[in-house]
Amino acid sequence: MATSTRQADALVDFDAVLASYDPALGLEVHVELNTNTKMFCGCPAVFGGEPNTQVCPTCLGLPGAMPVVNRKAVESAIRIGLALNCDIAEWCRFARKNYFYPDMPKNFQTSQYDEPIAFDGWMDVEVGGETVRVEIERAHMEEDTGKSLHVGGATGRIHGADYSLVDYNRAGIPLIEIVTRPIVGAGAKAPEIARAYVAQLRDLIVALAVSEARMDQGNLRADVNLSLAPKGSGVLGTRTETKNVNSFRSVERAVRYEMQRHAAILDGGGSILQETRHWHEDTGVTTSGREKSDADDYRYFPEPDLVPVAPSRDWVDELRGTLPENPTVKRTRLQAEWGFTDLEMRDTVGAGAFGLVEETVAAGCAPQAARKWWLTELARRANESGVDIADLGVSPATVAEVQALVEAGTINDKLARQVFDGLLAGEGTPAEIVAARGLEMVSDEGALGAAVDKAIADNPDVAQKIRDGKVAAAGALIGAVMKEMRGQADAGRVRELVLERLG
Ligand code: ZN
Numbered sequence: 399m400a401t402s403t404r405q406a407d408a409l410v411d412f413d414a415v416l417a418s419y420d421p422a423l424g425l426e427v428h429v430e431l432n433t434n435t436k437m438f439c440g441c442p443a444v445f446g447g448e449p450n451t452q453v454c455p456t457c458l459g460l461p462g463a464m465p466v467v468n469r470k471a472v473e474s475a476i477r478i479g480l481a482l483n484c485d486i487a488e489w490c491r492f493a494r495k496n497y498f499y500p501d502m503p504k505n506f507q508t509s510q511y512d513e514p515i516a517f518d519g520w521m522d523v524e525v526g527g528e529t530v531r532v533e534i535e536r537a538h539m540e541e542d543t544g545k546s547l548h549v550g551g552a553t554g555r556i557h558g559a560d561y562s563l564v565d566y567n568r569a570g571i572p573l574i575e576i577v578t579r580p581i582v583g584a585g586a587k588a589p590e591i592a593r594a595y596v597a598q599l600r601d602l603i604v605a606l607a608v609s610e611a612r613m614d615q616g617n618l619r620a621d622v623n624l625s626l627a628p629k630g631s632g633v634l635g636t637r638t639e640t641k642n643v644n645s646f647r648s649v650e651r652a653v654r655y656e657m658q659r660h661a662a663i664l665d666g667g668g669s670i671l672q673e674t675r676h677w678h679e680d681t682g683v684t685t686s687g688r689e690k691s692d693a694d695d696y697r698y699f700p701e702p703d704l705v706p707v708a709p710s711r712d713w714v715d716e717l718r719g720t721l722p723e724n725p726t727v728k729r730t731r732l733q734a735e736w737g738f739t740d741l742e743m744r745d746t747v748g749a750g751a752f753g754l755v756e757e758t759v760a761a762g763c764a765p766q767a768a769r770k771w772w773l774t775e776l777a778r779r780a781n782e783s784g785v786d787i788a789d790l791g792v793s794p795a796t797v798a799e800v801q802a803l804v805e806a807g808t809i810n811d812k813l814a815r816q817v818f819d820g821l822l823a824g825e826g827t828p829a830e831i832v833a834a835r836g837l838e839m840v841s842d843e844g845a846l847g848a849a850v851d852k853a854i855a856d857n858p859d860v861a862q863k864i865r866d867g868k869v870a871a872a873g874a875l876i877g878a879v880m881k882e883m884r885g886q887a888d889a890g891r892v893r894e895l896v897l898e899r900l901g
Pocket residue numbers: 436439440441452453454455456457458570
């Protein structure tokens with residue numbers, strides 16, 4: 399391809415889209431399982447080894463190599479299916495999905511076709527205090543591909559690269575692909591529903607402990623299908639599929655963007671090309687990928703080298719007993735335990751912070767303090783750097799440590815913000831940052847008393863007002879003392895000292 403003169407796509411105002419069209423959503427999420435070994439061989443399935451060191455004849459697709467199904471991966475697939483209220487197949491097979499890709503050594507992906515392990519489920523998603531039932535069409539087992547690395551060129555993408563290298567370590571890592579039925583009737587909430595679905599699905603995967611579930615590391619990858627139909631027509635329009643969107647926030651933005659882009663094309667009398675799209679995090683737009691018709695022929699056929707998977711009902715029942723608490727029940731229970739209002743709970747869930755607050759509380763933090771830090775300081779910083787708060791790099795345990803320092807009187811809320819700055823800058827633990835930055839509050843009564851005396855001497859008029867009973871005037875003196883102490887004093891104690899002297 400020559401240098402691209404990519405033209406910005408025309409967009410229609412979001413409200414105008416809704417006046418003329420009904421959006422339909424569909425989400426396909428790939429979950430990389432955290433099994434010790436790969437889907438069909440004994441190679442380690444861990445992240446980040448030297449390229450091509452975790453491979454064998456089977457996952458390299460060498461002639462004569464025979465695959466064997468990973469029992470643990472089947473177990474995880476069944477548990478995910480059950481948690482999504484799916485039926486579990488009594489008998490199902492793997493199938494070969496044939497296509498060429500340089501990072502796919504066998505030239506086919508071992509997947510499942512018309513016989514998925516789990517099907518016909520649902521998940522209830524909370525969006526702005528409303529429950530939306532998302533129907534799950536299927537959850538099937540398959541294997542991941544390897545990774546291409548494009549060398550040279552500015553973007554790391556294939557265009558403009560000098561050459562490409564392939565790392566097959568990831569080839570054969572177990573994946574579960576979870577596919578929704580079309581989500582219709584969402585209207586203006588379509589972008590939020592997409593985000594909430596992926597966020598709650600991630601919470602569920604985390605609770606099941608079947609994946610690391612890090613979107614930024616590609617353990618959980620969302621493909622977002624979107625189409626528009628004329629308002630009230632009740633049909634489904636032509637869809638586009640935006641691939642590998644890698645944060646909750648981006649899922650929401652990609653849906654919104656595609657709605658606005660589709661509407662502009664349809665308004666102009668054009669038609670939507672059924673294709674895959676790439677999401678660009680930096681510019682917030684999608685660009686054309688490859689054309690993809692429903693008739694794409696992958697020449698699927700049952701995998702002849704693997705026996706069918708026929709999980710016994712006893713095993714399925716046993717696995718049902720290992721499921722975590724139903725997420726909706728759990729939310730209700732924890733809201734009561736934490737004493738959150740409906741609005742506080744909604745904001746927590748909506749911000750993708752529910753699991754983080756839960757873990758922070760488990761680490762010993764008061765629930766309201768946990769909510770406050772995640773939804774104010776940390777949400778703001780995540781927003782500024784364009785990442786999900788879960789990917790900010792501050793752990794729930796660390797947030798609990800910061801709050802413990804506040805409660806011990808070592809720092810106050812204002813100083814805690816500087817501790818968060820230090821944490822994001824990688825300056826060490828909260829205690830180390832307090833020490834290194836000299837943030838500890840002055841608790842020496844002599845020093846505090848001297849600062850109070852100085853403030854009184856510097857502000858005789860204010861002091862007189864307080865002596866005359868105007869206690870509200872104390873704020874000015876407290877402010878002067880806090881300034882003198884560079885914020886490193888307990889304002890409550892300063893107030894006591896002021897009133898003691900003038901009361
Ligand atoms: Zn292998």
